[in-house]
Amino acid sequence: MRSAREALTASRRAPLLSALGVVTIAFSLFAFGLFGLVAINIRKALDEVEERVEVRAFLSDSTDIESVAAAMKDIGEFPEVNRVDYVSKDQALERARREMGEFADVFEAGVLPASIEVHLRPGQRSPAVVKAVADKIKTYHFVDDVRYGEEWVEKLYRLRNIATVAGIALGVAFATVAVIIIGATIRMTVLARAKEITIMRLVGATDMFIRLPFLIDGLVKGVLGGLLALLFVWIANRVVNEYFIQTIFFNRELVFVGVVGGALMGVLGSLVSVGRHLRRV
Amino acid sequence: MIRLTEVAKEYPRSGIALAHISFQVKKGEFVFLTGPSGSGKTTILKLLYMDDRPSQGEVWINGVSSKNASGRDISRLRRRIGIVFQDFRLLEDRSAEANIRFTLEVTGAPKATIRSKVARVLTQVGLASKATSFPRELSGGEQQRVAIARALVNDPFVLIADEPTGNLDERATRSVFQLLRDINASGTAVIMATHDLDLVRRSNYRTIELNHGRIVFDSSESPAPARRFDEPLEIHDTPTGTESI
Ligand SMILES: Nc1ncnc2c1ncn2[C@@H]1O[C@H](COP(=O)(O)OP(=O)(O)OP(=O)(O)O)[C@@H](O)[C@H]1O
Numbered sequence: 001m002r003s004a005r006e007a008l009t010a011s012r013r014a015p016l017l018s019a020l021g022v023v024t025i026a027f028s029l030f031a032f033g034l035f036g037l038v039a040i041n042i043r044k045a046l047d048e049v050e051e052r053v054e055v056r057a058f059l060s061d062s063t064d065i066e067s068v069a070a071a072m073k074d075i076g077e078f079p080e081v082n083r084v085d086y087v088s089k090d091q092a093l094e095r096a097r098r099e100m101g102e103f104a105d106v107f108e109a110g111v112l113p114a115s116i117e118v119h120l121r122p123g124q125r126s127p128a129v130v131k132a133v134a135d136k137i138k139t140y141h142f143v144d145d146v147r148y149g150e151e152w153v154e155k156l157y158r159l160r161n162i163a164t165v166a167g168i169a170l171g172v173a174f175a176t177v178a179v180i181i182i183g184a185t186i187r188m189t190v191l192a193r194a195k196e197i198t199i200m201r202l203v204g205a206t207d208m209f210i211r212l213p214f215l216i217d218g219l220v221k222g223v224l225g226g227l228l229a230l231l232f233v234w235i236a237n238r239v240v241n242e243y244f245i246q247t248i249f250f251n252r253e254l255v256f257v258g259v260v261g262g263a264l265m266g267v268l269g270s271l272v273s274v275g276r277h278l279r280r281v
Numbered sequence: 282m283i284r285l286t287e288v289a290k291e292y293p294r295s296g297i298a299l300a301h302i303s304f305q306v307k308k309g310e311f312v313f314l315t316g317p318s319g320s321g322k323t324t325i326l327k328l329l330y331m332d333d334r335p336s337q338g339e340v341w342i343n344g345v346s347s348k349n350a351s352g353r354d355i356s357r358l359r360r361r362i363g364i365v366f367q368d369f370r371l372l373e374d375r376s377a378e379a380n381i382r383f384t385l386e387v388t389g390a391p392k393a394t395i396r397s398k399v400a401r402v403l404t405q406v407g408l409a410s411k412a413t414s415f416p417r418e419l420s421g422g423e424q425q426r427v428a429i430a431r432a433l434v435n436d437p438f439v440l441i442a443d444e445p446t447g448n449l450d451e452r453a454t455r456s457v458f459q460l461l462r463d464i465n466a467s468g469t470a471v472i473m474a475t476h477d478l479d480l481v482r483r484s485n486y487r488t489i490e491l492n493h494g495r496i497v498f499d500s501s502e503s504p505a506p507a508r509r510f511d512e513p514l515e516i517h518d519t520p521t522g523t524e525s526i
Pocket residue numbers: 292293294295297298316317318319320321322323324325
């Protein structure tokens with residue numbers, strides 16, 4: 001296609017400028033990608049922590065095993081509940097010793113009470129649901145105490161909300177910067193070709209014909225910048241994995257979304273700068 | 282073919298550039314637009330190729346009205362108009378033939394026809410031998426002839442020239458003017474803004490004179506007081522360059 005060829009001609013004529021454009025796009029998307037990576041890893045960590053949200057009911061020593069079994073069956077049928085486990089006195093002791101390591105001897109047999117652990121279904125772990133389940137379990141007469149880390153559950157949720165809001169705000173800010181940079185680089189190409197554009201208009205080339213190469217230019221730069229940014233982010237991720245902590249990388253859908261996002265920013269940037277210029281010529 | 286009725290043009294800062302402009306140009310006519318600097322010649326030409334629209338009145342050209350022309354109408358109209366400027370406006374980074382080819386390419390001319398069309402107009406302006414020269418390798422007169430070739434390549438019904446000889450010396454002026462006459466003789470209308478009263482007097486073409494944005498004289502309405510020159514203007518390539526007519 002002619003316009004594609006024109007777009008490439010423009011890049012060939014100003015190779016340095018074009019490279020600079022792609023690299024700045026890559027850097028802004030890199031910042032965007034790094035944040036995204038942090039965000040998905042925070043999210044993953046939150047999900048893992050959340051997995052462990054449970055309600056633990058401590059049982060009084062005199063409780064007979066039949067009523068506990070009946071209660072567990074009842075609780076297991078609550079719609080919010082995924083699974084109910086029984087932890088005997090011995091198991092509690094063993095677990096405590098394992099977790100405390102060198103302080104294992106502190107615990108004597110029979111000190112820790114038996115308990116039942118109630119695991120909630122995914123999506124049923126909000127503070128309100130957890131509290132409701134805990135309140136229901138409290139009504140059994142043989143339940144001494146119910147622990148569910150009220151504060152801890154609420155904090156977890158607050159952290160997650162903050163992360164989401166910060167992610168969206170920073171993402172939008174970075175995207176805006178990327179569009180402005182792309183717009184500026186294409187604007188430089190437009191200005192470098194101002195004379196050609198003037199002549200094209202005088203001899204009767206249509207606006208769309210004049211615009212198309214710049215749109216393609218923006219698209220190509222956006223995609224290239226996106227791919228380059230992806231490479232940077234991937235390298236950064238590898239380095240972090242190698243020397244610091246285990247992280248996950250974007251899945252294929254997110255990679256695709258990132259590159260399409262770059263392309264959209266490229267086209268948007270070019271629309272803004274070319275549109276403004278054409279109206280003034 | 283071209284009709285202006287009660288056209289006025291006002292610019293936000295500099296005020297009224299044109300007022301009460303009405304005239305018609307017939308098919309194949311040659312018209313001089315004269316008048317002192319700032320009298321509105323360039324403004325009229327811009328209205329003709331719809332680079333700008335009148336503040337009042339209407340410009341009608343080749344079936345397109347300034348009142349309702351869309352961007353697409355204007356693009357299509359400009360493909361049928363040749364436009365030439367004092368400063369040539371050639372692209373410096375490509376040869377004469379590439380400059381002409383550019384026009385055909387960006388207006389979607391069929392690829393197969395491009396080569397022959399470029400060759401034809403270059404021959405028509407007498408520059409077939411300079412096809413591969415870059416603008417910086419050509420004289421002013423030659424550059425202007427390349428610009429004219431570019432203007433002709435889409436077979437315009439009218440050639441609009443804004444002081445096409447303004448940057449040229451005496452001899453180049455004559456050769457370019459002769460070229461415009463030849464083009465006109467083959468049926469293309471020519472509307473030429475000029476300061477060069479010698480050129481105007483030497484030929485007996487219609488003259489519209491402007492002053493302060495108004496038409497103060499139109500030789501098609503009052504019989505021309507200009508002297509007539511019956512012999513056609515010739516270009517003599519004499520080395521002295523001092524011939525007078
Ligand atoms: N784009 C513009 N914005 C504001 N004022 C303008 C613009 N173009 C022309 N004018 C004004 O309109 C008037 C006519 O200008 P125009 O260029 O048509 O004159 P001209 O006859 O071509 O002059 P010259 O012989 O010097 O080329 C001038 O007063 C000029 O200042």
